[in-house]
Amino acid sequence: MLRSLAREFQLVAPAAFRRRLASYSTGDGGVAGGAADGKRLVGKVALITGGASGLGKATAHEFIQNGAQVIIADIDSELGPQTAQGLGPSAHYVRCDVTDESQVADAVDAAVARHGKLDIMYNNAGVTGPAYPPSIADLELDKFDEVMRINLRGAVAGIKHAARVMIPAGSGSILCTSSISGILAGLGPHPYTVSKFAIPGLVKSAAAELCRHGIRINCISPAPIPTPMSVGQIAQFYPGLTQEQVARIINGLGELKGAHCEDADVAKAALYLASDEAKYVTGHNLVVDGGFTCYKNLSFPSPDQVV
Ligand SMILES: NC(=O)c1ccc[n+]([C@@H]2O[C@H](COP(=O)([O-])OP(=O)(O)OC[C@H]3O[C@@H](n4cnc5c(N)ncnc54)[C@H](O)[C@@H]3O)[C@@H](O)[C@H]2O)c1
Numbered sequence: 001m002l003r004s005l006a007r008e009f010q011l012v013a014p015a016a017f018r019r020r021l022a023s024y025s026t027g028d029g030g031v032a033g034g035a036a037d038g039k040r041l042v043g044k045v046a047l048i049t050g051g052a053s054g055l056g057k058a059t060a061h062e063f064i065q066n067g068a069q070v071i072i073a074d075i076d077s078e079l080g081p082q083t084a085q086g087l088g089p090s091a092h093y094v095r096c097d098v099t100d101e102s103q104v105a106d107a108v109d110a111a112v113a114r115h116g117k118l119d120i121m122y123n124n125a126g127v128t129g130p131a132y133p134p135s136i137a138d139l140e141l142d143k144f145d146e147v148m149r150i151n152l153r154g155a156v157a158g159i160k161h162a163a164r165v166m167i168p169a170g171s172g173s174i175l176c177t178s179s180i181s182g183i184l185a186g187l188g189p190h191p192y193t194v195s196k197f198a199i200p201g202l203v204k205s206a207a208a209e210l211c212r213h214g215i216r217i218n219c220i221s222p223a224p225i226p227t228p229m230s231v232g233q234i235a236q237f238y239p240g241l242t243q244e245q246v247a248r249i250i251n252g253l254g255e256l257k258g259a260h261c262e263d264a265d266v267a268k269a270a271l272y273l274a275s276d277e278a279k280y281v282t283g284h285n286l287v288v289d290g291g292f293t294c295y296k297n298l299s300f301p302s303p304d305q306v307v
Contacts, residue, residue, distance in 0.1 A: 018238050040275040042067035045115040047107060049073045049098050049158055050125030052080040054227030055177065057087075058263035059122060064090045066271060073098075073107040074125065095207070098125045098154030101161075108161040120274045121162035122175040123155040129191045129235045134191050144191040151195035159206050159217065167213045173274045174210070174217040176203055177266075178285060182221055183293040196221075200285040207283035216282035218273045223261040223289035225227045228248045256290030 046063050050056040051072035060070045064087055072087075073096035074080040077304040084093035092114060096107040111118045114279050129147035133139070155176045166172030181188040182196030201220045210217055224230055224249035235246045269286050287293060 003094055005031055032236055040271060040277065041120070044068045044119040044274070045117055045201060046088075046120035046122065046274065047071040047109055047111045047118060047162075048122040048124055049096065049104075049107075049154065050177075051122075052076045052083045053221065053267045054229060055225065056122070056124040057083050058267040059124070060091060062264070062267035062271050063120070063274070064088065066145060066211045066275070068120070071107065071111045071114070073104075082267050098123075099149040101157045104154070104157040105161045105164075108165060112165055115264065117169060118162060118165050118172065120173050120175070121166075121241070122177075122270060122274070123158035124175070124177045125154055126151045126177060126195075126229070127192075128229060129189055131189055131236055134189070139190060145187075147191035148195050151192070152198050155199060155202060159202070163206070163210060163213075164216065166210075166215045170214045172215040173278070174206070174215065174291075176217075176219040176271055177220040178219045180221055180223050180287070180289045180293050182285075183287065189203065203285065204283045211282060215216060216273075216278065217245055218278070218281060218284045218286060220266055220269050220273070221285055221293075222266045223292050224250045224253050225261045225263055225266065232265035254290045255292050261288065261290060 041063055042157055044063075044067070046068045047064075048056045048060050048070060051060045051070070054075035055104050056072070056074070060083070063070050068090065068288070070089055070091045072093045073081055074093070075095070075097045077095045080093040080095065084091040094107050095112045096103045098104055108118060108121070127147060128151050130143055159174055160239070161175050162172060166174075176199050178199035179188070179192075179196040181193050182199055186195075187193065187306075199219050200221075203217050206217045230250055231243055231246050234250060235241065235243070236248060238249070241301055254260050265288050269288050272282065273284075273286060
């Protein structure tokens with residue numbers, strides 16, 4: 001029906017309106033940037049903190065596959081250049097410690113200097129912090145501050161400096177990585193949990209202002225995925241196991257039968273949120289957890305256990 005409408009309107013409608021109508025009938029919703037040919041970020045420039053490894057690296061790969069230029073901003077000055085080289089000419093490494101605001105500012109400026117603009121800022125760098133001591137009664141507040149400085153303050157700095165260049169441009173998409181540890185407590189150490197709970201709040205607070213400037217901001221909350229961070233953390237509880245064995249343990253933690261959470265799942269969520277396909281999505285927490293945080297079973301005793 002839309003096609004026949006489009007045919008009729010060709011006689012009378014202005015050219016811009018006809019193009020819009022035609023895009024509805026072909027099902028691409030008018031999304032610009034080559035979505036129809038599978039390249040959803042053509043012409044876009046993205047900066048990914050913590051992009052040297054794990055989820056950031058997988059997202060950099062996905063963004064590049066979709067036509068983006070990517071700046072990998074990471075504290076690891078050995079792995080960072082290697083990752084960028086492996087990703088090819090569309091990736092470029094800049095050293096950046098997100099706890100140092102001036103380095104975050106410099107990374108944003110480096111993206112603009114190299115490519116003339118910044119369309120996508122992904123504040124993804126994070127650490128779990130020490131698993132011990134487990135009790136809040138023994139919490140070392142310096143360690144707490146360390147985790148908050150990377151996971152939360154680093155994201156605040158990223159949003160601040162992305163906004164600095166995106167507000168004058170009147171557009172942009174900012175992403176942050178939270179976690180299922182930001183939805184349910186008890187899944188990680190206290191500082192990590194607190195930092196991850198704060199991320200969706202930070203995103204909403206920033207969205208409240210950035211909406212007015214045409215900038216979207218969202219976060220992603222993944223379930224456990226075997227990356228150097230999670231494997232290193234869980235391995236502490238299983239001395240002697242290989243990395244593959246620990247990865248299998250992590251993959252076994254999910255609830256959704258027949259699948260486990262992979263870095264590519266986060267990369268595809270980030271691709272959606274970063275792209276124009278999510279042009280009306282902001283302030284959102286996209287949970288990628290196979291249902292893990294949406295229910296809890298009541299543990300009824302079996303009849304023979306009832307006293
Ligand atoms: N892997 C998981 O199970 C999981 C689940 C939920 C959320 N997350 C979150 O995903 C994000 C990425 O974690 P990952 O699993 O890919 O870990 P990872 O260790 O593989 O990658 C993290 C990257 O961040 C970098 N980094 C650390 N501190 C930094 C700093 N101060 N400045 C700049 N870069 C820094 C590291 O060098 C590393 O390259 C983190 O925010 C983490 O909390 C991970």
